[in-house]
Structures are given as C-alpha cells and as structure tokens.
Amino acid sequence: MSNLSFGDFMGGLARLISARPRIPRSLEGNEMLATLLQRRSVRSFTEQSIDEDAWAAILEAGRLAPSTVNLQTWSFACFTADQWRAHFDTPIPMQAQRGMVILADTHRMRRALPDFPEADLCEYTLAVMNASLAAMNMTAAAEALGLGSVMLSETGRTGFYDAKHLTAKLELPAHVVPIMSIVFGYPAGKASVMPPKLPLEAVAFTGAYQEASQETLNRWRDEMRAGYQATHGGERFEAKLAYYRGRIDEAEKNLHRLVHPDDES
Amino acid sequence: MSNLSFGDFMGGLARLISARPRIPRSLEGNEMLATLLQRRSVRSFTEQSIDEDAWAAILEAGRLAPSTVNLQTWSFACFTADQWRAHFDTPIPMQAQRGMVILADTHRMRRALPDFPEADLCEYTLAVMNASLAAMNMTAAAEALGLGSVMLSETGRTGFYDAKHLTAKLELPAHVVPIMSIVFGYPAGKASVMPPKLPLEAVAFTGAYQEASQETLNRWRDEMRAGYQATHGGERFEAKLAYYRGRIDEAEKNLHRLVHPDDES
Numbered sequence: 001m002s003n004l005s006f007g008d009f010m011g012g013l014a015r016l017i018s019a020r021p022r023i024p025r026s027l028e029g030n031e032m033l034a035t036l037l038q039r040r041s042v043r044s045f046t047e048q049s050i051d052e053d054a055w056a057a058i059l060e061a062g063r064l065a066p067s068t069v070n071l072q073t074w075s076f077a078c079f080t081a082d083q084w085r086a087h088f089d090t091p092i093p094m095q096a097q098r099g100m101v102i103l104a105d106t107h108r109m110r111r112a113l114p115d116f117p118e119a120d121l122c123e124y125t126l127a128v129m130n131a132s133l134a135a136m137n138m139t140a141a142a143e144a145l146g147l148g149s150v151m152l153s154e155t156g157r158t159g160f161y162d163a164k165h166l167t168a169k170l171e172l173p174a175h176v177v178p179i180m181s182i183v184f185g186y187p188a189g190k191a192s193v194m195p196p197k198l199p200l201e202a203v204a205f206t207g208a209y210q211e212a213s214q215e216t217l218n219r220w221r222d223e224m225r226a227g228y229q230a231t232h233g234g235e236r237f238e239a240k241l242a243y244y245r246g247r248i249d250e251a252e253k254n255l256h257r258l259v260h261p262d263d264e265s
Numbered sequence: 266m267s268n269l270s271f272g273d274f275m276g277g278l279a280r281l282i283s284a285r286p287r288i289p290r291s292l293e294g295n296e297m298l299a300t301l302l303q304r305r306s307v308r309s310f311t312e313q314s315i316d317e318d319a320w321a322a323i324l325e326a327g328r329l330a331p332s333t334v335n336l337q338t339w340s341f342a343c344f345t346a347d348q349w350r351a352h353f354d355t356p357i358p359m360q361a362q363r364g365m366v367i368l369a370d371t372h373r374m375r376r377a378l379p380d381f382p383e384a385d386l387c388e389y390t391l392a393v394m395n396a397s398l399a400a401m402n403m404t405a406a407a408e409a410l411g412l413g414s415v416m417l418s419e420t421g422r423t424g425f426y427d428a429k430h431l432t433a434k435l436e437l438p439a440h441v442v443p444i445m446s447i448v449f450g451y452p453a454g455k456a457s458v459m460p461p462k463l464p465l466e467a468v469a470f471t472g473a474y475q476e477a478s479q480e481t482l483n484r485w486r487d488e489m490r491a492g493y494q495a496t497h498g499g500e501r502f503e504a505k506l507a508y509y510r511g512r513i514d515e516a517e518k519n520l521h522r523l524v525h526p527d528d529e530s
Contacts, residue, residue, distance in 0.1 A: 022325050024318035032297045032409035036326055036402065053289035060287050061301055063465055065401070068418045069505070070460040070489065076469040087472050103474075108467070112482040115503065117510040119517035121524060125425050128390055129418065129444055132397035136330070137301065140405050144297035153333045153394065160390050171473040179394055195335040200328055202373070204341040207352050208436040209368075217377040224335065238380065240334070245382040252384035259386060 004225045004236075012196070012226030015219070019194045035143050040192055042148025043094050045185030050097045054145050058184070061141035067130035074131040075103040077170050088169060093152055096183030101158070101166060104131040107175040124259045128179055135182060148187035153180035161247060164254035174261040192231075196223030269490045269501075277461070277491030280484070284459045300408050305457055307413025308359050310450030315362045319410050323449070326406035332395035339396040340368040342435050353434060358417055361448030366423070366431060369396040372440040389524045393444055400447060413452035418445035426512060429519035439526040457496075461488030 004012075021037035028034075062076055078100045084092035092099050104127035109116060135151060142149045153159035157166070158181035166178035198220055202212035228237035256263070269277075286302035293299075327341055343365045349357035357364050369392035374381060400416060407414045418424035422431070423446035431443035463485055467477035493502035521528070 021329055022321070024321055026318045027322050027410070030322075030409055032300060033322055033326075033406060035297060036406055036409060037322075037329055039329075039331075041331055053291045056287070056289055057292050057295075057298055057302075059465055059469055061298075063462055063468060064286055064302055064304075064459075066304075066306055066404070066416055068424075070462075072463055072468065074468060075474070077474070078469055078471050083471060100469075105468075108463075108477055108482065111477075111479070112486050113506065115506045115510075117506070117513040119513045121520045122425065122513060122517050125393055125444065125520065126418065128393045129397045129425075132394045133401045133416075136398045136401035137405070139331070140402070141298060141301055144295055144301060145292070151331055151398075153391065159333075160387065160394075169473075173474065176474065179390065194329075197328055197335075198337055198373075200324055203328060203337065203339060203370075204324055204343055204365075206343050206348060208434075209340070209342070209438065209441065212373055212376075214376070217373065221377050241378065241380045241382070245380070248382040248384045248387060252387050255386045255390065 004222060004229070008222045009226045009229065012219075012222040012224075013230060016193055016196055016223050016227050019197065021194075032144075036140060038191075039139070039143050040148075040194065041150040042185070042187045043150055043192070044188040045094060045096050045148065045183075046188045048097070048186045050147065050184060050186075054147065055098060057145060058138050058141045058147075061137040062134040065130070065134035065137040067133065068126045071106075071109050071126070071130065073104060073106050073109055073127040074134045075105040075108070075176065076134075077101040077103060088157070090157070093158060093181070093183050094150060095185075096150075097185040099181055099183040101170065101178050101181045102131050102135045103170075103172065104128045104177045104179050105175070107173045110175060120260045120262075123175070124177070127175075127177065131179055135180060139182065142184055146186065147184055149182050149184045151180050151182050160255060161244075161251045163251070163258055167258065174258075177255075177258045193227070196220055196227055269487060269494070273487045274491045274494065277484075277488040278495055281458055281461055281488050281492050284462065286459075297409075301405060303456075304404070304408050305413075305459065306415040307450070307452045308415055308457070309453040310359060310361050310413065310448075311453045313362070313451045315412065315449060315451075319412065320363060322410060323403050323406045323412075326402040327399040330395070330399035330402040332398065333391045336371075336374050336391070336395065338369065338371050338374055338392040339399045340370040340373070340441065341399075342366040342368060353422070355422070358423060358446070358448050359415060360450075361415075362450040364446055364448040366435065366443050366446045367396050367400045368435075368437065369393045369442045369444050370440070372438050375440060385525045385527075388440070389442070392440075392442065396444055400445060404447065407449055411451065412449055414447050414449045416445050416447050425520060426509075426516045428516070428523055432523065439523075442520075442523045458492070461485055461492055
C-alpha cells in the first residue's frame with residue numbers, strides 16, 4: 001500500500017470534517033431519528049456515575065431485543081469501573097463508568113431446549129447475530145438517556161480477538177463466546193468527527209449484488225488513513241493493520257476452539 | 266420433551282399476557298426509551314406504502330451504524346414488494362411494503378484494504394456482528410418513523426438457513442453471506458403480546474458467568490410452548506424444532522462453504 005500523499009491527506013480530512021448524517025428535510029423534526037443518526041462512539045467520559053435506573057433501562061433494552069425464534073442467545077457480564085478493575089486487574093477502558101462483556105450464548109438455550117438442532121456454524125451465527133442486536137439496542141437506549149458508549153471488539157482483551165483470555169477470566173462454559181465489550185458513561189467534551197462512512201450507493205442496491213467502484217473505495221481508504229493519522233498523533237493506519245496481522249493466527253485458532261468445542265483438531 | 270399439561274399451558278399463557286417492559290418510574294417520560302422498549306416484531310402490515318424519505322432515513326441508520334474499526338462490513342439488497350416478487354418469484358413475506366436482505370460483507374473491505382489480515386472465523390464474526398448492528402439500527406429508525414418491521418432469520422429462503430439459495434439469487438461473490446431479511450411496513454391491528462423473555466437475572470450477572478436456574482428455564486420453555494400453540498392454531502413448538510432438525514445438516518454444510526470459501530473439503 002502506497003504512502004498517503006499530502007494532497008490525499010488534506011482531501012481526506014476535508015471530506016471527513018464536512019460529513020454529516022443525511023436526514024431528509026421532511027423528517028428533520030423527528031428527535032428519535034436525529035438521536036439515532038447523530039450517535040457517535042464516545043471514547044472520553046466525565047466522572048458522573050450512571051444511576052441504577054439508567055443502568056436498569058439499558059439492560060432492559062438488551063433483555064427485550066429481538067432474536068431468532070425468540071431464543072435470546074446472549075448474556076451480559078456487567079461491571080462498574082471498580083468491579084472491572086478488581087476482576088480483570090486492569091482499569092476499565094476509556095475511564096468509563098460501567099462496562100459489560102457481550103456474550104454470544106447458546107449454552108443456556110441448550111439447557112432449556114435439549115431438542116434444539118446442533119450445528120456449530122449455524123448456532124454460532126445466530127448467537128453472534130442476536131447478541132449484536134442486543135448490543136445495538138442497549139447502545140441506542142444509552143443514547144436515549146444522554147449517555148455515551150463505545151463498542152470494543154478490536155482492542156486488547158475486550159472482544160473476540162481476546163476470546164480465550166475472556167473465556168478464562170469469566171469462567172465461561174462451552175457454547176458461550178465473548179464477542180465485544182461496551183463501556184458507558186456521560187460524554188466529556190465535544191462529539192468527535194464522524195468516521196469516514198461509505199456512500200449509500202456503495203453499500204445498498206436493488207436486487208443482485210452490485211460492486212462499489214474502486215474509486216469510491218480508494219477515496220474511503222484515504223479518508224480512513226487521514227482520519228487515523230489526525231487522531232492518533234500521526235501514527236499510520238497501516239500500523240494498526242500490521243498489529244492485527246501479528247495477532248490474527250492466534251485469535252483464529254482460539255476462536256475455532258470455541259466455535260467448534262467438540263472438534264478434536 | 267414431555268407434553269405441555271393444561272395447567273402449564275394456562276400458567277405460561279397468563280405470564281405471557283401480563284408481561285410488560287420494565288421502565289423505571291424516573292424514566293417513564295423518556296419517549297425514545299419507551300419506543301425502544303415497546304418495540305415488537307410486526308407480522309401484519311397495512312397497504313400504506315413507505316415513502317422515499319422514510320426509506321432513505323432507514324438506510325441512513327444502516328449506513329451510519331457502528332462497526333469494528335469502522336470497516337462497515339455490511340451490504341443491503343433492497344426491494345419493494347413488487348421488486349421482491351419479480352426477483353425471488355415469490356411474494357414478499359408478511360405482505361410487507363419493503364424488504365431487504367442483510368449481507369455480512371467483507372468482500373468490499375478486502376478490495377479496499379488488501380492488507381487486512383485474513384482469517385475465516387474472525388472475519389465472519391466481525392461481518393455478522395457489524396451487519397447485525399446495522400440491522401438493529403435500521404429497525405430502531407423504522408420505529409422512530411412509526412413503521413413496523415420483522416427480522417426473518419429463521420424461515421424459508423430469507424436468512425442464513427437459506428444462505429445457498431440467497432447467494433445464487435443475489436449473485437453474491439465470495440465473502441458475502443446473507444444472514445437475515447427484514448421486511449417493513451405500517452403495522453396493521455394491535456401490537457401482539459410480548460414473546461416470553463427471560464428474567465434479567467437469567468441473562469445478566471456481575472463478574473464470572475452465572476448459570477440460570479433450571480426452574481427459570483423450564484418456566485420460560487412452558488411460556489414458549491404455550492405462546493406458540495396459542496398463536497399457531499394449536500401447532501406444537503416441538504414441531505417447529507423438528508422442522509429445523511430436518512434442515513440443519515444441509516444448512517450447516519452450505520454455510521461452511523460460504524464461511525470457508527478456500528476450503529477444499
């Protein structure tokens with residue numbers, strides 16, 4: 001991958017800063033829609049704690065999320081900041097007030113419905129899918145309460161890249177796979193710039209699959225690189241990809257063991 | 266699995282009918298929270314069509330959903346009811362007005378970032394996770410607009426059980442896996458009873474994994490069976506599980522081919 005030229009860097013940055021959610025004029029007065037579309041991942045929180053009612057409302061949004069055949073294949077391992085530090089022997093990410101590890105959980109369903117058909121990949125798919133629906137619903141509920149949150153699926157010891165570590169720390173039985181963490185708190189400071197989103201025509205189409213143009217993808221890649229460099233003290237996005245490449249084989253091996261617990265290989 | 270006794274049937278039904286979202290009193294005035302918690306899957310729609318602004322707002326909620334490293338590993342194959350019928354040679358489910366097939370898509374990301382580390386299960390996990398986040402965000406946006414929707418991951422030819430069929434029909438390249446469909450429209454009639462949800466203490470805990478009690482799981486199973494029987498003309502929930510068991514081996518084999526496209530086996 002070539003280096004990012006100064007022109008591409010500035011162009012990418014300019015497009016990033018000017019990006020806004022596209023809310024049709026006829027729907028500009030819809031507050032819930034605006035809240036959903038203006039949501040940003042929050043990575044800096046105030047010291048204000050989250051009271052029990054707000055936390056209960058967030059969990060209720062997880063409990064009542066939709067799921068395949070209503071099977072509710074999720075569990076939520078919950079922590080205050082202090083509990084997180086005590087349990088994981090490391091501070092809660094982003095100095096947030098509360099955190100939870102989202103678990104794709106078919107262990108409970110297997111106990112409730114011994115007749116449920118077994119098939120590793122189908123089972124894992126529905127578990128990841130439903131647990132992610134619950135995660136998004138809790139994130140939306142947090143927005144409704146003025147709280148911010150960030151899903152951590154990618155960094156050290158919080159998501160599926162660290163499934164083996166989390167499985168040990170949370171004493172998870174077979175058929176329970178950690179897929180991400182979410183940390184919550186009241187946002188500190190101004191909302192960050194929207195990360196570079198692909199244009200709608202690159203992700204949505206009518207009927208058969210349509211390829212995004214290479215030009216669109218290159219523009220997006222330049223925005224990603226410019227945005228990453230601007231917000232990470234000049235560090236290159238490629239450095240982050242290299243970090244993943246160094247860990248992926250181990251993560252894949254561990255995940256395979258969790259998804260196919262009865263495999264001997 | 267034993268038959269459901271009349272007492273268990275009536276008990277399950279009574280608990281079902283009385284179930285309500287638990288909204289803390291201090292948050293009862295929060296309209297967005299109420300809308301999120303009162304969401305129900307809608308399976309009966311009016312003939313009112315969805316205008317372009319509302320549809321654009323729903324898609325915008327998908328486009329702007331959060332994703333791992335902002336990789337946006339999703340695509341949306343969109344249809345009006347007429348387009349659905351023409352494309353799939355079958356009516357759109359539930360006589361809805363619009364539908365989309367949600368695709369877990371890392372094909373586009375691979376074209377944009379050839380350096381991204383390859384690993385089938387990690388890649389599939391992040392694709393399913395992110396596409397599901399987008400699906401839930403679109404569903405929430407629909408609620409904000411007074412629309413109803415239902416996610417179809419489980420029935421004939423709409424979800425990951427039918428991935429092979431959908432892959433052919435949508436001409437999907439490798440690394441694009443259909444995981445569910447969502448159909449949208451304005452709800453007809455009264456909202457249905459809430460399907461039986463597990464109590465919070467069965468799905469959430471602090472720290473290490475905690476098992477739900479067998480009694481709780483048995484109560485939930487009785488509610489599922491009672492609810493299914495009451496809403497499916499007396500058909501037993503076990504009949505639905507048997508239907509899945511009859512199809513699961515084929516579905517698993519097809520899904521394996523899509524998740525591991527370079528496997529020779």
